[in-house]
Amino acid sequence: MRMIRTTLAAGLGLVAGVALWEGYKAVGDPQGTEILGVRLLPRASDAAMPHVLDILERFGRAELTGGDPIWTVVLAACLFTLRNVAVGFAAGGLVGLLLAVLMQRFRLAERGLLPYVILSQTVPLIALAPVIAGWGGRLQLGAYPWQPWMSVSVIAAYLAFFPVAVGALRGLQSPAPIAEELMRSYAAGWWRTLWKLRLPASTPYLFPALRLAGASAVVGAVVGEISTGTRGGIGRLIIEYSREATSDPAKVYTAMIGAALLGLAVAGVVALAELLLTRRTVVTS
């Protein structure tokens, strides 16, 4: 029942978005609307806002004359990026969770770390990405040299760890004092209290945070690919296609839709994990 309603709502949202897009195209000024030299509304011309159908149709046509259809190119790029997202998401999630556990365990760590955790997200990614790529270039992991995609994953992790750290901390601190006293009365130490009480209690906070982290990891990977110049991913594709925006305006939108779908797919995986891990078989008798 909930499933059906969610799907219905998502479908309605999509229809509304398309309607808004096409509606604006129909009534908007092709040159955009400016008041006192400030552009308030974007150009509604076909070059700036191609028709939805044109974009969909563009998926089917070849990327370059005689090449593969564009949907296969976008799909391949998404899959390439997905690996970076997955590694970044896993690493970021793990770091975030460990930080949260550390901050929950030691008040001092919370006071000392939390400001920096928050500060970390105010550093502009565009400034940070080249630095990470530069550091990575000088690293050597045992016998393996540093790969450019690793820098991308690090950037994805950098964005992903934040919501997890904050959300998990909140969740780990969520048990009522009475529950903590109960564990104490059972002579359960810190570790067992974490495992039996804090972690399960944190799931209502943890999973929304993980969903956010998934989306952040996608953004991080796309931006990371662009700013480190990594080839093969969806970020690179967006940049390449946007150069052709004047001659082939629908093309860049195919890559953007690909990136958006990638984000949705990651969020979907997290939602599925939540469903499986926190399933409660509700008995009504």
Place this chain on the structure above:
Amino acid sequence: MTAPAVELTGVNKIFNQGRPGEVTALTGVDLTIARGEFIALIGPSGCGKSTLLRLVADLIAPSSGTVTVAGKPARKARLDQEYGIAFQQAGLFEWRTVRRNVELPLELRGQGRRERRARAEEMLELVGLADFARHYPAQLSGGMQQRVAIARALAVHPPLLLMDEPFGALDEMTRERLQDELLRICGTTGTSTIFVTHSIPEAVYLADRVVVMSPRPGRITGIVPIDLGERTETTRQSPGFFTGITKVRAALRGTEAAVGAER
């Protein structure tokens, strides 16, 4: 002679000692509870009943004095899991089924799955919730949750049971039924009990001795022995029951008078 179930000698508890907001919660508490004895703690709000219970449970440490449980320091007794505790709120883990909530203390003692399960089911039977084993706490009424919490406290067959107003939020009928259930369980298992309550009839009905406390500073001002023998359906109407209530009320009034005189 075996050691008494609980022994408090010269116990003082001062919260926030030497800091702003210093509160003297308990002074000069001496109390010895025999094995198998049922003690009711009664007194005005803020007189330190919960504090006393938490001291015995080693959830907080006394500022001075000693607390021994089953002849051991309170900390050792806690680590040996010598007691079961039930708070005023049920405090169930909402992500666990009723049965798995009752299993929790057994799980932490490292008992096997099958053994755990059998014991939990036995306890749920005892509190009349066998049919709800696979429900989640959110699906139960407040009184049912409270009974699950009691089953959880009893599951390890603790030699000592600590209960802080466990029936506080229940309706009169459920309350009386649970009182009888509790007495039956404690009687058959020989459990010693400290039971905090605000209700004089409840204290008299349940206890072998009613310990009356008074606030500012929290201390024991009187101990009323109750001798009603085996509790039956007629006990609540018996003259002995009303005499007990009168005695406890008089003892409590004494503390009120003392408070009034202070002002």
